[in-house]
Amino acid sequence: ADDLLAVHDLRTYFYTEDGLVKAVDGVSFKIKKSEVVGIVGESGCGKSITAMSILKLIDPPGRIISGEVIFDGVNLIELKEDDIRKIRGASISVIFQEPMTSLNPVFTIGDQIEEAIMLHQGLDKVNARKKAIEMLKTVGIPRADEVVDEYPHELSGGMRQRAMIAMAISCNPKLLIADEPTTALDVTIQAQILELMRNLKNDLGSSVMLITHDLGVVAEMADYVIVMYAGKIVEEAEVVELFKNAKHPYTIGLLQSKPVIMRDEDRLNSIPGQVPNPLHMPSGCYFHPRCSHAMDICRESQPELKEVCEGHKAACWLYEGVI
Ligand code: SF4
Numbered sequence: 001a002d003d004l005l006a007v008h009d010l011r012t013y014f015y016t017e018d019g020l021v022k023a024v025d026g027v028s029f030k031i032k033k034s035e036v037v038g039i040v041g042e043s044g045c046g047k048s049i050t051a052m053s054i055l056k057l058i059d060p061p062g063r064i065i066s067g068e069v070i071f072d073g074v075n076l077i078e079l080k081e082d083d084i085r086k087i088r089g090a091s092i093s094v095i096f097q098e099p100m101t102s103l104n105p106v107f108t109i110g111d112q113i114e115e116a117i118m119l120h121q122g123l124d125k126v127n128a129r130k131k132a133i134e135m136l137k138t139v140g141i142p143r144a145d146e147v148v149d150e151y152p153h154e155l156s157g158g159m160r161q162r163a164m165i166a167m168a169i170s171c172n173p174k175l176l177i178a179d180e181p182t183t184a185l186d187v188t189i190q191a192q193i194l195e196l197m198r199n200l201k202n203d204l205g206s207s208v209m210l211i212t213h214d215l216g217v218v219a220e221m222a223d224y225v226i227v228m229y230a231g232k233i234v235e236e237a238e239v240v241e242l243f244k245n246a247k248h249p250y251t252i253g254l255l256q257s258k259p260v261i262m263r264d265e266d267r268l269n270s271i272p273g274q275v276p277n278p279l280h281m282p283s284g285c286y287f288h289p290r291c292s293h294a295m296d297i298c299r300e301s302q303p304e305l306k307e308v309c310e311g312h313k314a315a316c317w318l319y320e321g322v323i
């Protein structure tokens with residue numbers, strides 16, 4: 001009942017000239033009110049496409065072929081473009097890696113942020129402008145009182161990224177979807193942005209869907225973690241459980257491949273092997289060509305995502321029958 005978002009059996013496929021790519025293949029998860037859910041995986045695992053599907057931002061040759069996205073009691077998949085547009089940038093706002101997808105090139109930065117503030121916080125024009133400048137300062141934009149009157153193309157890439165974050169946060173969304181929000185930013189700004197997102201959650205009760213390949217960010221920010229591999233969820237648990245007690249060999253590989261704040265040495269082991277070619281997926285468990293535990297059954301049959309201990313799920317034959 002306290003779920004803000006419930007995604008059920010989402011499938012988004014791409015019908016490319018070379019063949020069918022099942023970018024998101026039967027993904028289900030929930031985000032509670034005020035919860036930060038981290039979605040982790042290597043690039044190409046389907047985490048960004050999952051976010052775009054929630055907002056119905058999938059263009060041909062991509063298509064959402066099935067599934068439900070229940071947000072605040074409404075199935076977004078069934079909404080018409082006009083209705084979903086009212087939700088985007090309002091009750092759900094997004095920070096993408098590429099800010100030009102969210103900023104409107106024909107309005108100044110200030111106009112865009114002020115509009116969101118007036119609409120969602122009921123401030124008048126003068127106070128909305130003050131607040132907009134304050135937001136721009138908060139995300140680390142120098143000469144904010146000038147930038148407020150500039151157009152997106154007048155800003156550098158990094159500054160645009162920050163302006164977009166200011167805009168996304170200033171509308172007080174119920175759900176903030178952040179796709180690699182800090183990847184392109186320097187460490188100081190990164191920390192500030194994460195702090196802003198934390199305040200949003202604590203002060204306004206916003207939920208956050210945090211998409212990242214950075215397990216350090218996840219460890220710091222997320223309440224619950226979902227690990228994706230090749231379009232499917234392979235493991236999920238609360239953050240402490242996942243970091244302490246990872247079950248899936250892929251998750252274990254990810255944890256060993258990144259310097260995590262819980263470790264004092266910065267060793268970098270990458271997981272051997274490559275992400276599979278989406279046009280030629282392996283049989284059985286998609287991870288088997290890279291897995292040092294692979295058994296015969298792993299090559300033959302795909303494991304289902306199942307509870308492996310209380311509140312902790314994994315899709316791996318190693319845990320068959322443990323619960
Ligand atoms: Fe490895 Fe088999 Fe588990 Fe897949 S199902 S992760 S191949 S042990």
Ligand code: MG
Pocket residue numbers: 043044047048179
């Ligand atoms: Mg991505």
